[in-house]
Amino acid sequence: xxxxxxxxxxxxxxxxxxxxxxxxxxxxxxxxxxxxxxxxxxxxxxxxxxxxxxxxxxxxxxxxxxxxxxxxxxxxxxxxxxxxxxxxxxxxxxxxxxxxxxxxxxxxxxxxxxxxxxxx
Amino acid sequence: xxxxxxxxxxxxxxxxxxxxxxxxxxxxxxxxxxxxxxxxxxxxxxxxxxxxxxxxxxxxxxxxxxxxxxxxxxxxxxxxxxxxxxxxxxxxxxxxxxxxxxxxxxxxxxxxxxxxxxxx
DNA sequence: TCATTGATACGAATATAGACGTACATACGG
DNA sequence: CCGTATGTACGTCTATATTCGTATCAATGA
Numbered sequence: 001x002x003x004x005x006x007x008x009x010x011x012x013x014x015x016x017x018x019x020x021x022x023x024x025x026x027x028x029x030x031x032x033x034x035x036x037x038x039x040x041x042x043x044x045x046x047x048x049x050x051x052x053x054x055x056x057x058x059x060x061x062x063x064x065x066x067x068x069x070x071x072x073x074x075x076x077x078x079x080x081x082x083x084x085x086x087x088x089x090x091x092x093x094x095x096x097x098x099x100x101x102x103x104x105x106x107x108x109x110x111x112x113x114x115x116x117x118x119x120x
Numbered sequence: 121x122x123x124x125x126x127x128x129x130x131x132x133x134x135x136x137x138x139x140x141x142x143x144x145x146x147x148x149x150x151x152x153x154x155x156x157x158x159x160x161x162x163x164x165x166x167x168x169x170x171x172x173x174x175x176x177x178x179x180x181x182x183x184x185x186x187x188x189x190x191x192x193x194x195x196x197x198x199x200x201x202x203x204x205x206x207x208x209x210x211x212x213x214x215x216x217x218x219x220x221x222x223x224x225x226x227x228x229x230x231x232x233x234x235x236x237x238x239x240x
Numbered sequence: 241t242c243a244t245t246g247a248t249a250c251g252a253a254t255a256t257a258g259a260c261g262t263a264c265a266t267a268c269g270g
Numbered sequence: 271c272c273g274t275a276t277g278t279a280c281g282t283c284t285a286t287a288t289t290c291g292t293a294t295c296a297a298t299g300a
Contacts, residue, residue: 041245
């Protein structure tokens with residue numbers, strides 16, 4: 001299946017907010033935001049792959065990330081320019097707390113703790 | 121029931137994004153953002169009251185709005201200063217599209233159309 | 241060619257969210 | 271004190287989201 005990414009002008013605010021209103025996807029975006037492309041397996045290796053596939057779809061269909069098929073990897077990249085163009089300031093105002101706000105990091109860490117001992 | 125509003129420092133990014141990732145609540149916030157306090161009945165009078173109560177709770181518990189009991193009204197007010205303090209730029213980057221982006225307005229309008237003929 | 245790696249597809253189970261009717265509470269105005 | 275207005279509480283139904291095991295597929299490399 002070729003991933004269906006929305007065109008820039010079809011990215012919806014509600015969809016972006018819904019996609020980011022989830023601790024796993026917020027944690028994933030925090031990692032993906034650093035540098036360029038990332039293979040799926042590098043982002044949250046402790047979460048089952050089929051679970052992550054579900055979240056990659058949510059991020060992709062909402063227009064938050066590009067997903068590109070290269071070799072046997074599906075590489076992820078934040079759609080920074082598209083998001084900045086559609087909703088100026090939104091991404092920065094989210095990435096900021098993601099790397100510097102204690103409670104936001106706690107939200108993600110809490111999630112990690114809640115599934116300790118779960119199968120990888 | 122006295123509404124349980126989170127303290128400013130307890131407002132969570134994930135909760136705010138989840139609360140705003142819904143067309144009804146986005147439409148409600150668009151109205152509430154104008155001026156000061158608003159009685160519930162002024163915001164989306166076409167939606168059943170018990171449905172709105174559900175959404176007011178979501179907005180209140182996430183820290184997006186204050187809800188104050190005055191007379192027989194429960195007045196709503198955007199927690200602008202608290203949100204700006206916790207997540208600088210986030211609110212403005214959402215309110216902007218809410219009043220000026222055609223697709224965001226379309227998202228809300230689509231929802232309205234989808235329930236035409238529904239009971240008030 | 242065959243095992244390995246990286247990832248999706250499918251399906252099922254569970255959990256959470258959304259919608260809303262009805263009943264109830266409270267404040268006001270006669 | 272009774273009727274009306276504003277809105278919550280509760281319960282139920284439905285819809286959507288989340289989790290993840292298993293099967294599968296494509297690319298790689300020995």
